[in-house]
Amino acid sequence: MGGWSGLSGRAADEALAGGVLLLVAAGSLRSVIGAREESWPATALSWGLIVVACGALYFGRRHPVAVAGVVVTATGVYYVTSAYDGPLMIAPIVALYLIASAGRLQAAVAVAALVVIGTGAGTLAGNDDVNGVAVFMLTGWVVAMVALGWVRHSRRVYLREAERRAAGEERLRIARDLHDVAGHHISLINVQAGTALHRFRRDPAQAEAALAAIKESSRDALRDLRATLGVLRQADEEAPTAPAPDLDRIGELVESARAAGLTVRTRVTGDAGPLPGGVELAAYRIVQESLTNVVRHASAGTVTVRIERGPRSVLVEVADDGRGAAAGATGGGVRGMRERARALGGELTAGPGPDGGFLVRARLPHGNGAS
Structure with missing residues (x-):
């Protein structure tokens, strides 16, 4: 019933109340066009109760328990005072669904019990229009509507939790990318700025080279930040066109690390065929973060x-x-690298190397099984 006919909000409320009123009115026409079994004032009262019970459903999504109280009361008075047995029982059943779908399970059970007990009491009091079979069938309808409402409520809760979790994962991914991009370039800029200040008077040529490296790193930082922040654009804005970093750009990271004074050795082996974009990006970011940590913390001369x-x-x-x-004093960076690897079903270890120094090793699968 939630979101019926693709409607939402007030339009859905109007459709629900109007639809139930139309259905009940169609089933109650016998009281105005058939043989008279009661006075016209009694019939007018009955139709007034029908309008009240069905009309109250308009507010059922916003005030489900209060509306259920009004609907059940109006329905009870209707069946006690009217000589015609119309289908107004539909309204309390719908109200029960609204209570359960709002997450008020205890209230829904209490109202359901009241409806069944009240109907059963009427049967015992001698209401010839309702027998034991009818009460049994009504109980089945009541239980079914409460269950359907609760299932819908549980589904909404699950979807909200899934959306919240997806939003949290997206924020984490963006934060991780920003950390990788900004941290790498700013670390290099910091090192080169220190070199320039130290060598400015004694070795102007080296200071000039350091300033040139700062200019290059800052330009790369701006480019990568624009590409990363592009994911935050609105849907109607132009999407970023810069390609995501991949293994073909590892050379840029190596050159930046060399400009910071490190001796960097690289070794790339294996098939040079295309890899999934997520694997390329994760491998690039892991190398980037590892080199950043070496520049910041390791006091190293050589990195492989x-x-x-x-x-x-x-x-x-x-x-x-x-x-x-x-060099492991970079907890946030190491956690980010591990999260990248785990997101692909891989693993990453970081710790002291077998020959001293610090070693980061990651295996990123792009197929079934291990290589």
Whole structure:
């Protein structure tokens, strides 16, 4: 019933109340066009109760329990005072669904019990229009509507939780990309600025080279930040056209690290065929974050980057000859790299290397099984 006919909000409320009123009115026409079984004032009262019970459903989505109270009361008075047994019982059943779909399960059970008990009491009091079979069938309808309403409520809760979780994962991904991009370039800029200040008077040529490196890093930072922030654009804005970073751009990271004073060795082996975009991006970011950590924390002179492209996974290793475990003081960065690997079904380890220094090793699958 929620979102019936593709409607929502007030239009859905109007459709529900109007539809129930039309159905009940069609089933109650016998009281105005058939043989008279009661006075016209009694018939007018009955139709007034029909309008009240059905009209109250318009407010059922916003005030389900209060509306159910009005509907059940009006329906009870109708069946006690009217000589015609119309289908007004539809209104309380719909009200029960509205209570349950709003998440008020205890209230729905209480109202359902009141409806069944009241109908049963009327049967015991001698109402010839309702027998035991009818009460049994009514109980089935009541239970079914409460169950359907609760299922709809549970589904809405699940969808809201899924949306919230997806939004949280997207925020985490954006934060991780910003950390990788900004942290890498700003670290290099910081190192080069320190070199320029230190060498400005004693070695102007080296200071000039450091300033040129700062200019290059800042330009790259702006480019990558624009590409990363492009995901925050509105749907009607032009999407970013810059390609996502991939393994073909590892050379740029290596050159930036060399400009910061590191000796960088690279080794790329294996199949050079195309990889899934997510694997390319994750491998690039892991190398980027690892080199950033070496520049910031390791006090290393040499770093080795090894990439092995297998038929089912990519192995990424970044090892330095720095202070070993001291380089692990980059908890947020290491967590971000692990999350990237796990998101692809892979794994990442980071810790002291077998020959000293610090080693980051990640395996990123792009097929079934391990390479």
